[in-house]
Amino acid sequence: MKKHVALPLVLAVGLSLGVAAPAHATGAAPAPAPADAPAAAAGEDAEPAPLRTVRVTTSAELAAAFKAALPGDRIVLADGEYTMVKLADKAGTAEHPVTVEPATLGGAVITGGQLEVARSSHVVVRGLTFRNGTTLKITASTHVRFTRNDVALRFEPPADPTSSRHWLQISGEGSGHHRIDHNAFHDKTLMGNYVTVYGGATQISQHDRIDHNWFGDSPAQPVNGGEAIRLGVSALSDSSSFAVVEHNLFENTDSDPEIVSIKSDDNTVRYNTVRRSAGAFVARRGDRNVIQGNYFLGEGKPGTGGVRLYGDDQLVYGNYFEGLAGSGYTAALQIDGGDVDGSGSTSAHWRVHRATVVHNTFVDNASSIEVGANYLYPPVDSLVADNLVVGAAGPLFVEHKQPAGVTYSGNVASPTGAATLGIDAAPREVRVVDPLLVRSGGLWRLRPGPAMNTAVGSYPFLVEDLDGQPRDVRPDVGADEVSGAPVTRRPLERDDVGPAAP
Numbered sequence: 001m002k003k004h005v006a007l008p009l010v011l012a013v014g015l016s017l018g019v020a021a022p023a024h025a026t027g028a029a030p031a032p033a034p035a036d037a038p039a040a041a042a043g044e045d046a047e048p049a050p051l052r053t054v055r056v057t058t059s060a061e062l063a064a065a066f067k068a069a070l071p072g073d074r075i076v077l078a079d080g081e082y083t084m085v086k087l088a089d090k091a092g093t094a095e096h097p098v099t100v101e102p103a104t105l106g107g108a109v110i111t112g113g114q115l116e117v118a119r120s121s122h123v124v125v126r127g128l129t130f131r132n133g134t135t136l137k138i139t140a141s142t143h144v145r146f147t148r149n150d151v152a153l154r155f156e157p158p159a160d161p162t163s164s165r166h167w168l169q170i171s172g173e174g175s176g177h178h179r180i181d182h183n184a185f186h187d188k189t190l191m192g193n194y195v196t197v198y199g200g201a202t203q204i205s206q207h208d209r210i211d212h213n214w215f216g217d218s219p220a221q222p223v224n225g226g227e228a229i230r231l232g233v234s235a236l237s238d239s240s241s242f243a244v245v246e247h248n249l250f251e252n253t254d255s256d257p258e259i260v261s262i263k264s265d266d267n268t269v270r271y272n273t274v275r276r277s278a279g280a281f282v283a284r285r286g287d288r289n290v291i292q293g294n295y296f297l298g299e300g301k302p303g304t305g306g307v308r309l310y311g312d313d314q315l316v317y318g319n320y321f322e323g324l325a326g327s328g329y330t331a332a333l334q335i336d337g338g339d340v341d342g343s344g345s346t347s348a349h350w351r352v353h354r355a356t357v358v359h360n361t362f363v364d365n366a367s368s369i370e371v372g373a374n375y376l377y378p379p380v381d382s383l384v385a386d387n388l389v390v391g392a393a394g395p396l397f398v399e400h401k402q403p404a405g406v407t408y409s410g411n412v413a414s415p416t417g418a419a420t421l422g423i424d425a426a427p428r429e430v431r432v433v434d435p436l437l438v439r440s441g442g443l444w445r446l447r448p449g450p451a452m453n454t455a456v457g458s459y460p461f462l463v464e465d466l467d468g469q470p471r472d473v474r475p476d477v478g479a480d481e482v483s484g485a486p487v488t489r490r491p492l493e494r495d496d497v498g499p500a501a502p
């Protein structure tokens with residue numbers, strides 16, 4: 001099953017990002033990696049052959065190799081423990097990157113020092129095990145790839161438990177085009193984010209891609225500031241990031257009510273799987289962000305949430321929400337109120353204008369769709385359409401304050417047991433009917449019945465369902481399309497992400 005879906009995934013990602021498809025993507029078996037490069041995998045991971053291989057066995061040799069590194073160098077760390085140093089002012093190219101990797105995946109363990117890639121381009125850091133007690137930094141650089149590393153930093157507990165340590169921080173003027181992929185970030189026990197994307201004085205880093213990582217096991221923290229990923233910061237939240245966060249798995253990331261916090265414009269967060277994590281993906285600040293095709297699986301754990309929105313023109317579609325136990329800030333969907341409208345502090349909660357929330361599926365959540373739970377100004381001019389909402393608890397829709405110009409249309413709801421619909425809605429707004437869901441592939445799916453072929457909206461972006469199957473000419477309500485086409489996406493498991501993933 002996993003092998004069956006891997007190839008279409010690679011193809012789809014490569015095509016969607018406009019990068020060249022790997023040579024073996026036509027179906028031929030991938031060529032074996034060179035014997036001395038076991039950390040390098042095929043496909044998307046393929047890197048150009050090095051011009052020179054520099055083997056190091058000690059921290060002193062590593063430091064010397066960094067200092068002398070030339071474009072096309074592959075610096076290979078023998079198994080052992082190392083103190084890391086800064087890698088600065090290396091102008092690699094796409095054809096001749098500077099690559100740092102272990103002789104065997106996981107065999108080189110960083111126990112001291114600090115990795116900072118500064119003022120450099122086309123640097124690849126691959127397959128290292130970070131167990132040191134300092135943050136990782138990518139500073140004023142472009143095209144840095146941080147891939148297949150295992151990161152469990154070991155900070156000394158600070159005197160002030162609310163002071164934070166951001167594990168991997170991207171920042172600096174001119175930053176962009178980085179890829180953070182196939183890493184494991186886990187066991188964060190202090191304040192701070194796993195991955196933080198900053199920028200320069202006025203512009204956030206652009207076109208970064210964060211994909212196929214495992215974010216795991218970060219316990220609750222005393223105050224806000226423990227996100228798995230934060231895209232931006234208040235001061236940069238009016239600049240466009242164009243980041244893509246996709247195919248990541250979040251498990252037990254409980255260290256902030258915001259698992260992914262978007263604080264910039266024009267980001268895409270898609271195809272991620274969130275399991276048993278107390279928090280939500282939050283469009284916290286910035287506009288025109290897309291939250292698409294994610295699986296939020298709460299398994300009834302307290303505080304598990306889905307998506308929370310502020311700001312202008314946010315688009316939420318094709319997501320699947322099941323077993324989420326949160327409400328309010330961590331409702332399955334919270335189209336929240338704002339505390340400023342049109343102008344105000346960049347750290348405020350900006351009023352929602354023109355949110356589009358369509359073709360999502362909600363099953364058995366403690367609270368499914370809420371409007372305006374917090375702050376003063378209710379959402380305006382937004383669309384909630386063609387969603388499928390099924391549950392046996394509470395009201396399925398909650399309007400904490402009267403929204404202005406929010407249109408409901410084509411939604412299907414099925415309150416069972418003690419559940420209620422929760423709002424007065426005409427059948428054209430919310431049709432109350434059993435959609436006849438069936439359990440298959442770990443999800444509640446549609447089958448032929450009253451929700452099939454009955455969506456009322458028409459959206460140019462709606463080309464696939466939650467399985468990656470094509471939408472047909474008569475789209476079904478919710479995130480799933482009844483289709484016989486090959487399934488190319490499914491909720492991610494541990495084996496699908498991280499350093500050892502295919």
Ligand SMILES: [Ca+2]
Pocket residue numbers: 452453472473474475476481482
């Ligand atoms: Ca259909």
Ligand SMILES: [Ca+2]
Pocket residue numbers: 465466467469480481482483
């Ligand atoms: Ca389907």
